[in-house]
Amino acid sequence: MTLVRTLTDFGKDVLQTAFRLAPWPTATGLRAVGRPDEQSPVLLTANYDLTVRRLIRALRGCDAWVLVAPAKGINVWCAAAGGHLTTHQVVTALKTSGVAERVAHRDLVVPQLAATGVEGLQVFRRTRWRVRFGPVHAQDLPAYLAAGGEKTDAMRRVRFSLRDRLEMAATWAAPTGLVVGGVAAIFQPAWALPLALLASALAVAVFLFYDRLPEPRRALLGGVGALASLAVVAFSGGGLSAYAAALIAPFALLAVLTFDYAGSTPLEGSGHFEGQDWKIQLDLERCQGVYRCWEVCPEACFEKPEEKGAVVSLAHDDRCVRCGACVVQCPQDALHFRDGAGNRIEPATIRQFKLNLAGRRAVAVGNGGTG
Numbered sequence: 001m002t003l004v005r006t007l008t009d010f011g012k013d014v015l016q017t018a019f020r021l022a023p024w025p026t027a028t029g030l031r032a033v034g035r036p037d038e039q040s041p042v043l044l045t046a047n048y049d050l051t052v053r054r055l056i057r058a059l060r061g062c063d064a065w066v067l068v069a070p071a072k073g074i075n076v077w078c079a080a081a082g083g084h085l086t087t088h089q090v091v092t093a094l095k096t097s098g099v100a101e102r103v104a105h106r107d108l109v110v111p112q113l114a115a116t117g118v119e120g121l122q123v124f125r126r127t128r129w130r131v132r133f134g135p136v137h138a139q140d141l142p143a144y145l146a147a148g149g150e151k152t153d154a155m156r157r158v159r160f161s162l163r164d165r166l167e168m169a170a171t172w173a174a175p176t177g178l179v180v181g182g183v184a185a186i187f188q189p190a191w192a193l194p195l196a197l198l199a200s201a202l203a204v205a206v207f208l209f210y211d212r213l214p215e216p217r218r219a220l221l222g223g224v225g226a227l228a229s230l231a232v233v234a235f236s237g238g239g240l241s242a243y244a245a246a247l248i249a250p251f252a253l254l255a256v257l258t259f260d261y262a263g264s265t266p267l268e269g270s271g272h273f274e275g276q277d278w279k280i281q282l283d284l285e286r287c288q289g290v291y292r293c294w295e296v297c298p299e300a301c302f303e304k305p306e307e308k309g310a311v312v313s314l315a316h317d318d319r320c321v322r323c324g325a326c327v328v329q330c331p332q333d334a335l336h337f338r339d340g341a342g343n344r345i346e347p348a349t350i351r352q353f354k355l356n357l358a359g360r361r362a363v364a365v366g367n368g369g370t371g
Helices: 002-018 049-058 076-081 087-096 120-127 138-146 162-187 189-212 217-236 240-257 292-296 325-329 347-352
Strands: 029-033 042-046 064-069 107-110 130-133 279-282 335-338 353-355 361-364
Touching (some): 029 049, 042 049, 042 076, 049 064, 064 087, 087 107, 087 120, 120 130, 162 189, 189 217, 189 240, 325 347, 335 347, 347 361
Parallel strands (some): 042 107, 107 130
Antiparallel strands (some): 279 335, 353 361
8 A cells, every 4th residue: 555655646746746837736624744742833835735745745754733724726835926825714724624622832834935925913813823934845844843943044045956947847848748749740740749859858958957058048048949850850851841840939939938937936036027126125113123024035135133133134135036925924014115116015015915827916815815
């Protein structure tokens, strides 16, 4: 049974990684990892099946409660940013799961990347559960729990490791290869497989090398793709029209793959949403040294002073990806955005309106986040 479960889990990992752009919901509610008791930690996550299974694997050897909140089967960061994992979903999960009867404490560890949508202060006011934002990556949870809930700087920052790059490459390579191969199969079946492989390889190359190439990056990578595509046509004996298509198609495909490359990675802020020119602003007179911003910022834009209670320092605003987590979590409203025209974007706006698929803050959530 263990072997079957392992193979099944592996198969799910492959399928859900390849098509992670689609929702993969799993059952909500409370799950036990190991042998948790009334003093064991409670960790919340979204009901994205891949995330839940990875979280449980990361906690192997630990005794903990995992609280799966409804988020439409979307991963934590996207669900929180899009208004599908908000205060309301967390409150609902706490009230309906029966977790309060299982533990003697009221501490809830929430993924750091949920801080764009889940208001810790509102959760406390509505449930008396204290929210602690855990590390960005699930694999850091055992060390975080062993340290009594203390995060290192490395735990607070997003990474884009080789594994992360390969996963994003697979996420785009699978659907891209299927679409290109399917279209080719309609007009020229003999080209379907090599062109599908070529399209997949181009998607992989984008996420492995694109940000490391010198300018003009798109022209360089497109040129290599065009040469490979022309070679496929030459080998298959195509005509003039086939050569023309082979020359144009890689550049068109690359334009799609790199259209919002920045927004698909943690390297920088998205370049195709309405807040692309927004700048984070710190009101020093309001800051009281709570350091929620320092705790939740995935790019470590803030520095925490040695003196307890002193105001935080916005030392690295050039790193800001405009996720809004710091604005949402600051209890003094000491942080806000200003747009390119100098207009102030109030914290209430960031809390109430989340991003839709077009990158506009048009998804309204109610008081505390009604999703």
